[in-house]
Amino acid sequence: MFNAIVSADTLQDTLDSVSVLVEECKIHLEADGLEIRAVDPANVGMVDLSLSAAAFESYETDGGLIGVNLSRLEDIAGMADSDQLIHLELDEETRKLHIAIDGLEYTLALINPDSIRQEPDLPDLDLPAEIVLEGRDIDRAVTASDMVSDHIELGVDDTDELFYVDAEGDTDDVHLELTAEDLIDLTAGPASSLFSLDYLKDMNKAIPKDAEVTVELGEEFPVKLHFEIAEGQGNVTYMLAPRVQSD
Amino acid sequence: MFNAIVSADTLQDTLDSVSVLVEECKIHLEADGLEIRAVDPANVGMVDLSLSAAAFESYETDGGLIGVNLSRLEDIAGMADSDQLIHLELDEETRKLHIAIDGLEYTLALINPDSIRQEPDLPDLDLPAEIVLEGRDIDRAVTASDMVSDHIELGVDDTDELFYVDAEGDTDDVHLELTAEDLIDLTAGPASSLFSLDYLKDMNKAIPKDAEVTVELGEEFPVKLHFEIAEGQGNVTYMLAPRVQSD
Amino acid sequence: MFNAIVSADTLQDTLDSVSVLVEECKIHLEADGLEIRAVDPANVGMVDLSLSAAAFESYETDGGLIGVNLSRLEDIAGMADSDQLIHLELDEETRKLHIAIDGLEYTLALINPDSIRQEPDLPDLDLPAEIVLEGRDIDRAVTASDMVSDHIELGVDDTDELFYVDAEGDTDDVHLELTAEDLIDLTAGPASSLFSLDYLKDMNKAIPKDAEVTVELGEEFPVKLHFEIAEGQGNVTYMLAPRVQSD
Numbered sequence: 186m187f188n189a190i191v192s193a194d195t196l197q198d199t200l201d202s203v204s205v206l207v208e209e210c211k212i213h214l215e216a217d218g219l220e221i222r223a224v225d226p227a228n229v230g231m232v233d234l235s236l237s238a239a240a241f242e243s244y245e246t247d248g249g250l251i252g253v254n255l256s257r258l259e260d261i262a263g264m265a266d267s268d269q270l271i272h273l274e275l276d277e278e279t280r281k282l283h284i285a286i287d288g289l290e291y292t293l294a295l296i297n298p299d300s301i302r303q304e305p306d307l308p309d310l311d312l313p314a315e316i317v318l319e320g321r322d323i324d325r326a327v328t329a330s331d332m333v334s335d336h337i338e339l340g341v342d343d344t345d346e347l348f349y350v351d352a353e354g355d356t357d358d359v360h361l362e363l364t365a366e367d368l369i370d371l372t373a374g375p376a377s378s379l380f381s382l383d384y385l386k387d388m389n390k391a392i393p394k395d396a397e398v399t400v401e402l403g404e405e406f407p408v409k410l411h412f413e414i415a416e417g418q419g420n421v422t423y424m425l426a427p428r429v430q431s432d
Numbered sequence: 433m434f435n436a437i438v439s440a441d442t443l444q445d446t447l448d449s450v451s452v453l454v455e456e457c458k459i460h461l462e463a464d465g466l467e468i469r470a471v472d473p474a475n476v477g478m479v480d481l482s483l484s485a486a487a488f489e490s491y492e493t494d495g496g497l498i499g500v501n502l503s504r505l506e507d508i509a510g511m512a513d514s515d516q517l518i519h520l521e522l523d524e525e526t527r528k529l530h531i532a533i534d535g536l537e538y539t540l541a542l543i544n545p546d547s548i549r550q551e552p553d554l555p556d557l558d559l560p561a562e563i564v565l566e567g568r569d570i571d572r573a574v575t576a577s578d579m580v581s582d583h584i585e586l587g588v589d590d591t592d593e594l595f596y597v598d599a600e601g602d603t604d605d606v607h608l609e610l611t612a613e614d615l616i617d618l619t620a621g622p623a624s625s626l627f628s629l630d631y632l633k634d635m636n637k638a639i640p641k642d643a644e645v646t647v648e649l650g651e652e653f654p655v656k657l658h659f660e661i662a663e664g665q666g667n668v669t670y671m672l673a674p675r676v677q678s679d
Numbered sequence: 680m681f682n683a684i685v686s687a688d689t690l691q692d693t694l695d696s697v698s699v700l701v702e703e704c705k706i707h708l709e710a711d712g713l714e715i716r717a718v719d720p721a722n723v724g725m726v727d728l729s730l731s732a733a734a735f736e737s738y739e740t741d742g743g744l745i746g747v748n749l750s751r752l753e754d755i756a757g758m759a760d761s762d763q764l765i766h767l768e769l770d771e772e773t774r775k776l777h778i779a780i781d782g783l784e785y786t787l788a789l790i791n792p793d794s795i796r797q798e799p800d801l802p803d804l805d806l807p808a809e810i811v812l813e814g815r816d817i818d819r820a821v822t823a824s825d826m827v828s829d830h831i832e833l834g835v836d837d838t839d840e841l842f843y844v845d846a847e848g849d850t851d852d853v854h855l856e857l858t859a860e861d862l863i864d865l866t867a868g869p870a871s872s873l874f875s876l877d878y879l880k881d882m883n884k885a886i887p888k889d890a891e892v893t894v895e896l897g898e899e900f901p902v903k904l905h906f907e908i909a910e911g912q913g914n915v916t917y918m919l920a921p922r923v924q925s926d
Contacts, residue, residue, distance in 0.1 A: 257604070260579055264572070288610060289576055294603035325758070329783055332754055356788035357751070363782060504851070507826055511819070535857060536823055541850035 187214045187249060187275035190242040193265035193286075198393075198414045199236050200262060202421045204255040205387040206230050211298045214249040214275075224305035230384045231305045233422045240418030242270060251275065251282065252296035258284075261291050307424060312401040312409065313374030314341040316348045318363065320396040320412065326350040326361050327389045331382055333357045336428055339402055340377035347371075348400075352382075369397055376402035378427040388423045434461050434496060434522035437489040440512035440533075445640075445661045446483050447509060449668045451502040452634040453477050458545045461496040461522075471552035477631045478552045480669045487665030489517060498522065498529065499543035505531075508538050554671055559648040559656065560621030561588040563595045565610065567643040567659065573597040573608050574636045578629055580604045583675055586649055587624030594618075595647075599629075616644055623649035625674040635670045681708045681743060681769035684736040687759035687780075692887075692908045693730050694756060696915045698749040699881040700724050705792045708743040708769075718799035724878045725799045727916040734912030736764060745769065745776065746790035752778075755785050801918060806895040806903065807868030808835040810842045812857065814890040814906065820844040820855050821883045825876055827851045830922055833896055834871035841865075842894075846876075863891055870896035872921040882917045 199219070203210050206225045213220040218237040224230070238244040265271055265286045272285040284291040330337045333354030340349050348368060350361040365371045392398060392412055401409040410423040446466070450457050453472045460467040465484040471477070485491040512518055512533045519532040531538040577584045580601030587596050595615060597608040612618045639645060639659055648656040657670040693713070697704050700719045707714040712731040718724070732738040759765055759780045766779040778785040824831045827848030834843050842862060844855040859865045886892060886906055895903040904917040 257579075261576075264576055288608060288614060289572055290607045290609075291576060291579075292605040292607070325783055329755075329758055329785060332751075332785075358786040360784040360786070361782060362784075367782060504826075508823075511823055535855055535861060536819055537854040537856075538823060538826075539852040539854070 186277065187246040187251075187273065189244045189246070189273045190270050191240065191244075191273065192242070192267070193262055193269045193271050194267040195236070195240055195415045195419070196262045196271055197259070197267070198391075199234065199419060200255055200259045202234055202391045202414065203232055204259060205391045206232050206423075207302070208256060209252060209254055209296055209301050211301050211304060212251050212253060214246040214251065216246065216248065218244070222304040222307070224302065225384075226302070228305075229381065229426045230388070231307060231424045233307050233424075234419065236415060236419040240415040249275070250298050252298040252301045253282070253293070254296060257293065261286075261293065264289070307422070308407070310401070310403070310406060310409070312376070312403040312406060314376035314402045315370070315372040315374075316341065316363075316368060316400040316402065317370035318348070318368050318398055318400065319394070320392040320398050321394040322361075322363065322367075323392060323398060323400075323410075324389055324394060326359075327382065327385050329359045329361070331386060333359050335382050336379055337382050337385060338377060338379050339400070339408060341371075341373050341375070341402060343373050343375055346373045374402075375404055376406075378402060378405050378408060379429070380408060380425055381428055384425050388425070391421070433524065434493045434498075434520065436491045436493070436520045437517050438487065438491075438520065439489070439514075440509055440516045440518050441514040442483070442487055442662045442666070443509045443518055444506070444514070445638075446481065446666060447502055447506045449481055449638045449661065450479055451506060452638045453479050453670075454549070455503060456499060456501055456543055456548050458548050458551060459498050459500060461493040461498065463493065463495065465491070469551040469554070471549065472631075473549070475552075476628065476673045477635070478554060478671045480554050480671075481666065483662060483666040487662040496522070497545050499545040499548045500529070500540070501543060504540065508533075508540065511536070554669070555654070557648070557650070557653060557656070559623070559650040559653060561623035561649045562617070562619040562621075563588065563610075563615060563647040563649065564617035565595070565615050565645055565647065566641070567639040567645050568641040569610065569614075570639060570645060570647075570657075571636055571641060573606075574629065574632050576606045576608070578633060580606050582629050583626055584629050584632060585624060585626050586647070586655060588618075588620050588622070588649060590620050590622055593620045621649075622651055623653075625649060625652050625655060626676070627655060627672055628675055631672050635672070638668070680771065681740040681745075681767065683738045683740070683767045684764050685734065685767065686736070686761075687756055687763045687765050688761040689730070689734055689909045689913070690756045690765055691753070691761070692885075693728065693913060694749055694753045696728055696885045696908065697726055698753060699885045700726050700917075701796070702750060703746060703748055703790055703795050705795050705798060706745050706747060708740040708745065710740065710742065712738070716798040716801070718796065719878075720796070722799075723875065723920045724882070725801060725918045727801050727918075728913065730909060730913040734909040743769070744792050746792040746795045747776070747787070748790060751787060755780075755787065758783070801916070802901070804895070804897070804900060804903070806870070806897040806900060808870035808896045809864070809866040809868075810835065810857075810862060810894040810896070811864035812842070812862050812892055812894065813888070814886040814892055815888040816857065816861075817886060817892060817894075817904075818883055818888060820853075821876065821879050823853045823855070825880060827853050829876050830873055831876050831879060832871060832873050833894070833902060835865075835867050835869070835896060837867050837869055840867045868896075869898055870900075872896060872899050872902060873923070874902060874919055875922055878919050882919070885915070 330352030334352040338351040396412040577599030581599040585598040643659040824846030828846040832845040890906040
């Protein structure tokens with residue numbers, strides 16, 4: 186049994202956070218909220234999302250697992266104005282999700298969860314550096330780097346206590362340095378890794394410009410990006426595997 | 433002789449209402465206003481439009497019939513700001529229409545009316561159900577239905593006194609029910625017909641979201657959609673032939 | 680040595696004025712500001728631009744000549760908000776331009792000026808007619824003419840003291856007349872020349888709608904278009920060669 190009411194913008198933000206990596210996903214219906222974990226086909230980018238029951242206007246379930254086509258569900262949610270409520274109700278018998286928006290009822294066929302790529306185990310990494318910054322600074326770094334290269338180095342200068350971004354192209358380079366003053370918080374430590382811009386660009390799309398983003402970094406280790414959605418009632422963590430240093 | 437001045441938005445709304453169905457049309461220049469009737473090449477959708485002389489700032493004619501290329505005329509009207517005036521004057525000798533917008537003069541070659549598809553006779557149907565609703569509700573129904581199917585059923589539930597929309601796709605369905613409370617007015621009667629979404633989508637584009645639209649329906653009969661333009665000085669009626677029920 | 684700080688919108692307007700004609704250009708770094716002169720590959724359209732040192736927040740140079748890829752530089756400038764400052768600094772040794780926007784540093788490889796098309800000599804013409812009008816009137820004339828033709832006649836009616844624009848298509852025509860009343864200023868004189876719309880459309884893109892544009896015209900002579908950018912601290916002159924009259 187699953188019967189919930191949620192605001193359109195909360196549902197949209199939730200779906201957008203996952204759909205930048207995968208087209209289909211499993212949604213765990215837990216007593217205290219929704220849980221989604223997914224990894225892209227190349228096994229390079231992962232997302233771990235939880236949306237608390239408190240993020241909903243009403244939320245009832247006795248547990249379960251459903252598989253959904255994200256773009257289809259995004260299209261439906263997109264029909265609502267951001268402040269409209271969306272009613273979700275699972276029909277256990279037909280395995281369809283009834284989605285109602287102000288009198289309009291959409292019946293969505295679900296996907297057999299067994300046919301969806303297996304959920305990843307997110308490695309429990311203890312990364313030495315942690316940077317907290319605004320989403321808009323990630324956007325600036327990613328957008329500029331994309332003008333010159335297809336990969337990006339993220340690092341921390343342990344001595345000067347600053348976070349840096351480096352992108353080296355064939356002719357042009359981009360460099361961004363943010364000191365403790367420019368950042369919300371910085372725990373310096375030895376950190377420097379190279380990442381694919383394709384993935385960071387997709388993740389960047391889902392990160393609100395005004396979000397407080399926590400970045401965890403190491404030496405040639407995956408990067409973790411955490412931020413909140415749904416006014417703090419939802420948590421998103423992206424993990425991105427490093428590229429082998431090209432030089 | 434034809435010499436008239438009209439606001440750009442009135443002319444734009446008039447042209448848009450017709451151009452969703454046809455590329456060229458005949459315009460009857462009558463003493464009391466303009467009249468346009470047209471049918472699409474497949475003979476499925478028709479439009480009947482009248483724009484009263486009162487919709488114009490000034491309007492003079494001794495009658496006549498002209499043929500126009502609608503997209504060309506829409507481009508010209510689109511050059512004006514919505515509150516600018518457009519001066520239209522027919523040159524009988526050259527069969528060209530002089531269109532002046534604040535000093536800019538455009539000379540449009542007219543089309544021989546005999547070369548344009550014949551105007552349809554709009555059948556005088558006495559349909560048992562009549563629904564009056566806002567343009568935005570038609571837009572919601574059409575947009576959602578388009579996500580799952582290429583046809584749409586419109587009907588009235590005579591017993592429960594409600595208007596419904598049904599679209600059944602291969603996997604997903606859309607259903608909308610509007611009771612007398614949700615509608616501006618409802619005259620219930622036995623009514624249920626299937627229509628092509630392609631046509632309804634085009635007609636929907638020309639229906640203002642805040643227009644009061646009167647829908648006349650029957651059992652496997654054409655649907656009629658009426659609404660006003662030009663602050664009540666213009667009337668548009670669309671008629672759409674039903675599809676044979678697929679099930 | 681070149682070290683300057685300029686607002687993003689001033690730099691963007693400067694680059695846009697030149698990039699409508701050429702992809703690469705030479706920039707002369709003079710004591711009193713920047714100078715750019717360029718001609719398109721077909722030798723039909725030219726631009727002569729100067730941006731005074733007073734247009735900059737700070738400006739220091741001991742002279743020099745650099746070659747730049749305009750679209751690359753436009754992309755970088757486009758990353759800044761219009762009221763942000765952009766810091767430009769030439770690295771003489773590497774021949775790279777360091778561009779800093781609020782902590783973000785972009786290193787742009789310059790182009791060898793010798794590899795860029797030679798700068799044109801702008802002929803010193805004494806044209807008999809001069810029209811001063813708003814950029815938005817040029818936009819209207821060019822947009823409407825483009826609907827019917829690929830060339831446009833600009834002229835002055837010496838007797839009636841008016842500026843006219845004529846575009847003749849295969850079936851439709853566009854005509855615009857602006858009298859001294861509609862214009863900011865008019866010095867009448869014998870003038871009538873035919874121009875390619877392709878070039879005028881490009882130049883029109885770079886002319887602000889609210890700019891005061893001075894147009895100098897003659898009988899089958901090039902047209903000159905002057906306007907200011909950077910709140911009067913920059914000057915742009917376009918010159919466009921006439922087409923041979925087609926009739």
